[in-house]
Amino acid sequence: MDFLRPASWEEALAAKAEHPTAVPIAGGTDVMVEINFDHRRPEYLLDLNRIGDLDEWEVGERTVRLGASVPYTQIMENLRAELPGLALASHTVASPQIRNRGGVGGNLGTASPAGDAHPALLAAGCEVEVESLRGRRMIPIDDFYTGVKRNAMEPDELIRAVHLPKADGPQQFSKVGTRNAMVIAVCAFGIALHPGTRTVRTGIGSAAPTPVRARAAEEFLAAALEEGGFWESGQALPPSLAQQFAQLAAGACNPIDDVRGSAAYRRHAVGIMARRTLGWTWESYRGGAHGTKGGAQCA
Amino acid sequence: MRVTFTVNGRRQEADDVWEGESLLYVLRERMGLPGSKNACEQGECGSCTVRLDGVPVCSCLVAAGQVEGRDVVTVEGLADFARQRAERGGCAGGVCGTGLDEAKRWAAKPAAEEQAGGQSGGPGELSPIQQAFIDAGAVQCGFCTPGLLVAADELLERNDSPSDADIREALSGNLCRCTGYEKILDAVRLAAARGESRTAGQGA
Amino acid sequence: MAGVTRTPTHLTQGGKTRAGIGESTLRPDGTLKVTGEFAYSSDMWHEDMLWGHTLRSTVAHAEIRSIDTGEALATPGVYAVLTYDDLPTDVKNYGLEIQDTPVLAHGKVRHHGEPVALVAADHPETARRAAAKIKIDYRELPVVTDEASATAEGAPLVHENRTDHHIGHVPHPNIVHRQPIIRGDADEAAKRADVIVSGEYVFGMQDQAFLGPESGLAVPGEDGGVDLYVATQWLHSDLRQIAPVLGLPEEKVRMTLSGVGGAFGGREDLSMQIHACLLALRTGKPVKIVYNRFESFFGHVHRHPARLWYEHGATKDGKLTHMKCRIVLDGGAYASASPAVVGNASSLSVGPYVVEDVDIEALALYSNNPPCGAMRGFGAVQACFAYEAQMDKLAAKLGLDPVAFRQLNAMEQGTLLPTGQPVDSPAPVAELLRRVKAMPLPPEQQWRTAGAGADVRALPGGLSNTTHGEGVVRGIGYAVGIKNVGFSEGFDDYSTARVRMEVIGGEPVATVHTAMAEVGQGGITVHAQIARTELGVQQVTIHPADTQVGSAGSTSASRQTYVTGGAVKHSCEAVREKVLQKGRAKFGTYHPAWATAELLLEGGKVTTDGGEVLADIADVLEDEAIDLELEWRHRPTEAFDLRTGQGNGHVQYSFAAHRAVVEVDTELGLVKVIELACAQDVGKALNPLSVVGQIQGGTTQGLGVAVMEEIIVDPKTAKVRNPSFTDYLIPTILDTPTIPVDVLELADEHAPYGLRGIGEAPTLSSTPAVLAAIRNATGLELNKTPVRPEHLTGT
Secondary structure, three states: OEEEOOOOHHHHHHHHHHOOOOEEEOOOOOHHHHHHOOOOOOOEEEEOOOOHHHHOEEEOOOEEEEEOOOEHHHHHHHOOOOOHHHHHHHHOOOOHHHHOOOEHHHHHHHOOOOOOHHHHHHHHOOEEEEEEOOEEEEEEHHHHEEEOOEEOOOOOOEEEEEEEEOOOOOEEEEEEOOOOOOOOOOEEEEEEEEOOOOEEEEEEEOOOOOOEOOHHHHHHHHHHHHHOOHHHHOOOOOHHHHHHHHHHHHHOOOOOOEOOEOHHHHHHHHHHHHHHHHHHHHHHHHOOOOOOOOOOOOO | OOEEEEEOOEEEEEOOOOOOOEHHHHHHHHOOOOOOOOOOOOOOOOOOEEEEOOEEEEHHHOEHHHHOOOEEEOHHHHHHHHHHHHHOOOOOOOOOOOOHHHHHHOOOOOOOOOOOOOOOOOOOOOOHHHHHHHHOOOOOOOOOHHHHHHHHHHHHHHOOOOOHHHHHHHOOOOOOOOOOOHHHHHHHHHHHHHHHHHHHHOOO | OOOOOOOOOOEEEOOOOOOOOOOOOOOOOHHHHHHOOOOEHHHOOOOOOEEEEEEEOOOOOEEEEEEEOHHHHOOOOEEEEEOHHHOOOOOOEEOOOOOOEEOOOOOEEOOOOOEEEEEEEOOHHHHHHHHHOOEEEEEEOOOOOOHHHHHOOOOOOOOOOOOOOOOOOOOOOOEEEEEEEEEOOHHHHHOOOOEEEEEEEEEOEOOOOOOOOOEEEEEEOOOOOEEEEEOOOEHHHHHHHHHHHHOOOHHHEEEEEOEOOOOOOOOOOOOOHHHHHHHHHHHOOOEEEEOOHHHHHHHOOEEOOEEEEEEEEEOOOOOEEEEEEEEEEEOOOOOOOHHHHHHHHHHOOOOOEOOOEEEEEEEEEOOOOOOEEOOOOOOHHHHHHHHHHHHHHHHHHHOOOHHHHHHHOEOOOOOEOOOOOEOOOOOOHHHHHHHHHHOOOOOOOOOEOOOOOEOHHHOOOHHHOOOOOOOEEEEEEEEEEEEEEOOOOOOOOEEEEEEEEEEEOOEEEEEEEOOEOOOOOOHHHHHHHHHHHHHOOOEEEEOOOEOOOOOOOOOOOOOHHHHHHHHHHHHHHHHHHHHHHHHHHHHHHHOOHHHHOOEEEEOOEEEEOOOOEEEEHHHHHOOOOEEEEEEEEOOOOOOOOOOOOOOOOOOEEEEEEEEEEEEEEOOOOEEEEEEEEEEEEOOOOOOHHHHHHHHHHHHHHHHHHHHOOOEOEOOOOOOEOOOOOOOOOOOOOOOOOEOOEEEEOOOOOOOHHHOOOOOOHHHHHHHHHHHHHHHHHHOOOOOEEOOOHHHHHOO
């Protein structure tokens, strides 16, 4: 094993080009577990900790450019207004120690369906900025996940940042685990209301081979909101509407039975979370808070 | 490979480090600092918690090579770390790691120094959180203790009067199998209360 | 030992406090533990040491056709590769009671993760890479994983040629041990019953999940022997099993207890001990072995999973008429403590209730599942889960309050166990229930914040933000249990203590030396307290536990404070008598009280029981030391009759009751335990702070198995599916509620200071109390632990 320590982004790209099998390591919260448990012996480890740029974020007029290594703790503490869904998801990541090290780049690179950030990223809608010596490209999040622990990246590419639109409406995130903290998702659900475009986006974690959107549910809800004039009236949603949204969200799942939960439970739970998070976001929209309060531990 | 970094204010160097070694392994097996514990090596138990540039992290998930040139505080240095922080009047505004200049002035306390508390067996004065863990009965087998101390100390640094829910959240990454956590909560409350009365006593 | 890092040596406690029994004296190892200097077994280090690594089977049941170690041995940095063929003597197995466990697999593996080969190398990674090069040709065999498959016609035998002393009375060679208990006539008594309830209950496989992994250091000695620094629960039991395999006399295997990072039963069996010694003796170098968490799940036995069938009857005024039960425990591939687990499960299967007519059967299987053995409360834990569910069912059927119904049938002092043995010390079962019920209930909806919002940290799902109160229903449940204390069924359960008294710097000082494994429970604190109380000294030094002194028995079965504490007390009393003899000889003529009064040692003086000082202990002893090593044993017990189960098998009992308050998200099936109140009779709290700590810790382990903990074994392959802390979940601080504790002290006149062993009882009743509360909240039957979201949502 060789340990590559690029001092700059350019050096990192050069190293990755020279050694496409090199495994990038930033927070280490996935890679080191695999090394400690002898599940993986990469030829090269490519340390990204020295590249300060990756730990930074910029809040622009419409978007947030979030460095791949910005720790979840920083997202929770500093970007709750701009990225409420992702901030909520960040808060559910493992433990304070892990949140201090792990960032969105790791979730994306690993592309495990259980990664906590994915449902929030899908719901927000975002682009992943990847780069190699051959050039830079932006991958829409909808095209990013390609299979179980596979993504749309080429072997010589590294994730530099994620570009997320600033929330234009309420967002929520909910995750089921069988412990009240420090737990890998049995399944998870993210939702973002986008009043500007009168659309709704969702994300489902751990209930399909990849993180997925519940597109039928989104389309149903957007249409129902439009037809019922709910965006303008801000009226309470009829329970039947929320119920159908929940059923469609559950229907978007393609889960398996494993030690963390049964497929049937995952489908069921995604439906419940879809209904509840829709309720929370809609109440927030009606109350005019536009999702900036964050929800969890909301006072 | 060779790895050089600062641990508890002292520059340390390790040679022939295998690239897959964690910071935890280097501390325990190469630097004679086994205080950080190896309970799970998968970031689930928090017993290996150290401060890396002031930030609490699981040292089992930090690759040794990533620590090059950085600053680490382990449970072995916690008492000095807390004392220096107290002398500086806390450091709510910034990173609480040991600065390079301070590091150069750092010196170990003589091991034989007597303790006031009636407990014996340890060198130097304990930090408030360490003393509180002993006094509250928060230590049984003690394997989770080092990580909990580092995490709890950092909590009190950020928040000197945490609610029970704050304590639980801050310590939710540290597993304990012996105590049922009740006495750990007691210890953090005790350290916080003592901190308050100390501040009050100074008229601050 | 030159070169070895700090061992937890000579912990001295002193100062101004009296710090005798009954006080909450602080731990003597506390300072070392909070500074990181306390040396656990995984912290051992020796110059020039090698790292040992264990290669384990990847399949559960297979014939080993060949093992090729050539490539591994040729790896640079590798010093030794050992397999079964390298074992030095004819003794190739070990075991607590039955020596059925191979040191290294011999031609066959019987469970997933069984040790097959060992490697010693200069770095753990070198050892791992070399182990990966060992080629093993397995021919897989069919697995037996439950009672049906293990006892089916033509079932493969887990052990083909059994010669152990249970084989004569078991109905099938895949049954380790079977214990029936028949008392009265259950069928006849059933006719008096107005209501009868029955149920089948399933208890999952729990892991001890101690945080300090199996580890230790073996250092070869110049005399051909070996020094072993290790974390264990019973040094002498280890020694008895290790020495014959090494072909060494016991005195050449010198064992010292290193710091132990928790145990809970999981260190009663050997793990890496023999392996490290074999590698050290083969290479002539010190060898350290440290399991990681993955390996730890294979490195120790677990709690027996169980299926339990119960039938109870009661009259309409609420009196139990009879009980029938059948308890099938899965012992896995090797016997470990299975026979004792069967004994406890059967003899305590009635619980702390009066039932005259019983028909009981308990047995443990051999299977290809992971070996199961000791864990906190064994046997009694599984039974309590089932009989407490039955009590609630009966109460519901009779329309009675569940606590009142239990109190109506509660055992008292003098009640006969189903084994015919009278309970001959206080049994305040009804009182404990009364106390736990009388505690104030936690306020409703504590998760509501000052505004209209919710603090998710106080809700089911916690930080995962699954509910802001939707679907949340509160439930309350009660349970009570009985656990035997100490080793039962005729075992010679003794302990040894060496106590030395001398004058150092003008002050009398005591040294207590036992082989008791301090695993975190606080035994060393208590030993110092006992010595202060008995010898009137302030300074007590606790000598490191090792095999240079006689056996202290196991740190298990809630027995150490009772038995080794009893031995320390006994030796102190003998030392005191010697001091007094000396005093009489020296100073008897100066004061008549020397001959006539009851004399004590107090505050460094010899005094009369009236407080009159007769002499300084320092003047009595001068430069002479009194040094005694004595054994002490509790009252003998006897074996249970193999046919009827009758016999005075137990020596003492421990009782605890719990009230659980839970909030269940009924839609998502997530549970938050809000409060878990406990009342326990401890006889006499030698150290109240430690007592409460034990009760809270035991309660939490019971909570864990109620709602999250289970080792999941694939029934088709017998392979463990979740050997990690990512998928074997133990409670975090956010899962653990407030645990108010009410300690009752009713002395057991047969025990030292009237104390009761306390460590296990709280683990028993905690689980069924939580289950009862969840049932109360949901109305579901819930016959399996852990309760999973699937059970609560019907998915």
